[in-house]
Amino acid sequence: MKKVCVILAGSGHADGSEIQESISTLIALSKYEVTYDCFSIDQDQYDVIDHSNYEPVKEKRNLLHEAARIARGKIKDIAELNVDNYGAIIFPGGFGIAKNLCTYAYEGRNGSVDSRIKELIVSFFKSKKYIGVICISPVMIGMALSGIAEDLKLTPGYFEKAAEDLKYFGANPVMLDSTDICIDDLNKVISAPAYMNSDATLYQVYTGIEKLVKFISEKI
Numbered sequence: 001m002k003k004v005c006v007i008l009a010g011s012g013h014a015d016g017s018e019i020q021e022s023i024s025t026l027i028a029l030s031k032y033e034v035t036y037d038c039f040s041i042d043q044d045q046y047d048v049i050d051h052s053n054y055e056p057v058k059e060k061r062n063l064l065h066e067a068a069r070i071a072r073g074k075i076k077d078i079a080e081l082n083v084d085n086y087g088a089i090i091f092p093g094g095f096g097i098a099k100n101l102c103t104y105a106y107e108g109r110n111g112s113v114d115s116r117i118k119e120l121i122v123s124f125f126k127s128k129k130y131i132g133v134i135c136i137s138p139v140m141i142g143m144a145l146s147g148i149a150e151d152l153k154l155t156p157g158y159f160e161k162a163a164e165d166l167k168y169f170g171a172n173p174v175m176l177d178s179t180d181i182c183i184d185d186l187n188k189v190i191s192a193p194a195y196m197n198s199d200a201t202l203y204q205v206y207t208g209i210e211k212l213v214k215f216i217s218e219k220i
Contacts, residue, residue: 002033004220005038006038006090007120008038008092009040009094010063012051013195014049015045018194021195024092025209032214034216037076037086041063048061063100078116083123087130089129091132091137093196094136098136101114101117113140117140122148125189130190132212133154134212135196142166146171152184153174153183154171157177157196158176159196163175178193179204190212
């Protein structure tokens with residue numbers, strides 16, 4: 001089934017989904033002729049950041065409404081997501097993942113995954129369908145599948161703190177360049193570092209994401 005769901009969490013790397021990673025994902029899906037639907041959560045985001053100076057802004061924004069900017073309006077509430085309709089699920093990165101889909105950004109390794117998102121992740125995992133995770137999203141997957149997946153391999157890029165937290169969740173961190181991907185065929189989890197390596201160029205980020213999408217497209 002060459003159809004995947006892409007999960008977004010707002011728009012903007014400091015408080016939502018990383019736009020360049022998200023668009024790279026959609027471009028690669030289009031390149032490999034994989035049909036996709038974009039989903040988000042219909043709720044206010046944790047905070048709003050001015051991306052010109054990285055200062056908090058006193059306003060509210062809705063995750064689903066902001067994600068619609070990336071998806072050109074074609075966005076759905078995750079409440080409508082039926083796992084049976086998709087061959088894989090992909091999570092682009094962005095700090096909004098760690099703030100809105102889980103609480104890793106402000107609770108660290110003691111955080112938790114949003115119950116709706118965790119249910120999705122576990123459902124895809126138990127259905128033996130591929131899970132693609134990019135940038136910070138592997139940490140969320142490690143958290144969600146802690147105690148469930150065995151010998152889970154995930155890449156945090158070269159970010160040592162994230163690697164230590166992955167170990168805490170029982171996962172095996174694989175340090176990689178942004179042009180590479182970590183393939184865990186046992187658990188059907190594919191991860192790409194993207195901007196976890198802060199010095200990565202956009203092309204390097206796209207190269208890794210394209211590899212992730214290509215691999216998944218050949219498996220579903």
